Amino acid sequence: MTKETILQLVGYFSTLLILISFLMTSVVKLRLVNLVGSAIFVVFAFMTKSYPTAIMNVGLCIINIYFLIRLVRSKQLTTMLPIELDNAYLKSFLDLYREDIRTYFPDFNVDAPGADTAYFVYYDMNPVGLTMGSRMPDGTLDVKLDYTTPKYRDSSVGRFLYPHLLGEEGFRALEFRNASPKHEKYLKKVGFRLEDGCWRLTK
Numbered sequence: 001m002t003k004e005t006i007l008q009l010v011g012y013f014s015t016l017l018i019l020i021s022f023l024m025t026s027v028v029k030l031r032l033v034n035l036v037g038s039a040i041f042v043v044f045a046f047m048t049k050s051y052p053t054a055i056m057n058v059g060l061c062i063i064n065i066y067f068l069i070r071l072v073r074s075k076q077l078t079t080m081l082p083i084e085l086d087n088a089y090l091k092s093f094l095d096l097y098r099e100d101i102r103t104y105f106p107d108f109n110v111d112a113p114g115a116d117t118a119y120f121v122y123y124d125m126n127p128v129g130l131t132m133g134s135r136m137p138d139g140t141l142d143v144k145l146d147y148t149t150p151k152y153r154d155s156s157v158g159r160f161l162y163p164h165l166l167g168e169e170g171f172r173a174l175e176f177r178n179a180s181p182k183h184e185k186y187l188k189k190v191g192f193r194l195e196d197g198c199w200r201l202t203k
Contacts, residue, residue, distance in 0.1 A: 007044065007047055007048060010040060010043070010044045010047075011041070011044045011048075013040065014037045014038075014040035014041040014044055015037070015041070016037075017033055017034075017036055017037030017040065018033075018034055018037035018038065018041070020033060020037075021033035021034035021037060022034075025150040025151060025153075026150065026151060026152075026153055026154045027067075027071070027151050027152060027154075028068070028071055028154035029154060031064045031067055031068050031071070032064075032068070034060065034064050035060075035061055035064035035065065035068070038057040038058075038060040038061045038064065039057075039061055041053070041054075041057040042054050042057045042058055042061065045057060078121060078122065078123050078128075078157070078160045079121070079122045079125065080119050080120070080121050080122070080160070080161060080164050081119065081120055081122065082117070082118065082119050083118050083119065083120050084118075085113070085115065085116070085118055090118060090120075090130075093120075093127060093130060094110045094113075094130075095110065097147065097149065098110050100147075100150065101145065101147055103182070104147070104180060104182050104183050105144075105145055105147065105180060105183070106180055107178045107180075108144055108145050113132050113144060113145065114134070114144060115132040115133050115134055115144045115145070116133075116134050116135060117132065117133050117134065117135055117141065118130065118131070118132045119131045119132075119161070119165070119169075121148075121157050121160065121161055123152060123157075127149075128148060128149050128151070128152040128157060129146075129147060129148040129149065129152070129157045129161065130145060130147045131143060131145065131146050131147075131161060131165070132144050132145040133145070133174075135171075136175075138172065139170070139171060139172035139173070140171065140172060140173045140174070140175055141165060141171045141173070141174050141175070142175050142177065143174055143175060143176050146158070146161075146176070146183070158186070158190045159190060162174060162190065162191070162201060166201070166202070166203050167203075172202065172203070173200055173201065173202045174192075174200070174201045174202075175198050175199065175200050175201075176192065176198065176199040176200075177197075177198050177199075179199050184199065187199045187201075
């Protein structure tokens with residue numbers, strides 16, 4: 001295989017990565033894959049002496065790194081606000097993501113949530129997550145729904161949300177009684193422990 005052929009393969013591969021990145025629903029995965037593709041394209045451009053292409057992809061690398069850092073520091077960019085259960089926007093949000101919610105929370109009824117408390121999580125004031133649950137007499141929040149939109153599912157929204165619920169909102173514990181297998185992996189990742197068949201997080 002000649003050097004020219006190898007260079008062409010590198011160029012095609014980096015182009016393919018960049019194109020694939022735009023198919024990602026997760027903004028984190030999009031940025032990461034695009035960053036890798038752009039970085040490889042920088043090497044390819046310098047080796048082929050295509051300096052304008054190299055400069056453009058260096059710029060793309062810088063942009064991707066910038067937004068990835070913002071996502072990592074999402075605590076500074078995220079807001080949590082309570083919302084009334086009869087709010088029209090809440091109902092529209094639930095209806096919009098009905099099918100995706102059913103995938104991760106098959107026991108949750110969008111039309112009859114069975115909750116008395118709801119919080120929206122906002123990233124740059126765009127709604128990216130919704131938590132709904134019932135306040136228990138002992139100060140525990142029995143969580144019925146802890147949903148994050150696909151675009152921000154890898155942005156650790158829970159790491160921002162849970163400390164606020166256990167802190168500013170005054171809950172002594174968070175409990176998931178009917179977590180689906182798809183959600184259990186996430187709960188374990190963010191610190192929940194399985195106790196008597198119930199996933200539980202305390203301060």
